[in-house]
Amino acid sequence: MALLLVVAAGVIFRNPLQAVPENTLKFVVGVMLSAFGTFWSGEGLGIPWWSQDVSILLISAFYLVASLVFVAMIRPRRAPLRLPDASSVSREG
Template sequence: MSDISVILASFLTAGVEWVEAFTIVLAVALAIGWPRATAAAGAALAVLALLTLFGARAVDSVADLRIVQFVVGVFLTLFGMRWLAKAIARTAGLKRRRDEAAAFARVSGTLAATASHGAMLVAFQGVLIEGLEVWLIVVALGTQTGRTAVAAGAALAALGTVMAAGIILRAPLARVPETAIKYLVGCAILAFGTYWMLTAMGYVWPIGDYALPVLMTGYALGGLVAVRALMQLAR
């Protein structure tokens, strides 16, 4: 797998999660100030960095690489299915699309009667929970491809992009096409998972790594068919 594939998958996955985390941090910052909100978010990011370091080393310590490949493949397949299913349901109108402005309002309302230390905990938990999915993807992609540093760098680049956009706009990033990104990333992660899981089981792909874009395209087209079928059933 090329560095570009790892970078795109990590950047897009992390970008969606960081947008959701930023919404929480912004609400906390407006309630108790940026210094304390940033400190809480920074502490969560430090925990995620340690988890990435130790997680990658733990996976690398497994002697049988096929076991790692199979476990990572199963995880990515399930993760990709979840993201793709959510995107399909939202596109078909069966599930409400995430509204960052509404999420911001909910968090702000919750913080209205929260003490400073409680608000900091909200920021810490929000960044940690959203970041855990980023951590899982970085470790899974990084250890499987031998490009943990590349995957982590892409995730950090996504974090920097979201932070820069948020600081400039000083508002929830409501215009980010989260559903479309989740659809594309879901297809990509599902393709990676399928590829590695079947490879670990002994299947030899006739076209090698070129099977990845073929799988991704197949899942994307299948998702569009599912969207159309669900929309017709809903009428």
């Protein structure tokens, strides 16, 4: 039943998902895998999660915000736009 549900979702959402850039899709899937992995690791260690399964959303939000901050930190900065000096501009006339 789960396989049929996933296949049906793939068929239904195929066109909208094709409009999403591939790197964005990979980024979101990475955040989700990290959140679920953290949750299931905690479950295996016997950690009592606040509000049970809803905490996956909080973990996902944490990973999303943290990763966006880190991406902004490592993104190369653009050089500031420099205007030509008045002395270097030639005047005709």
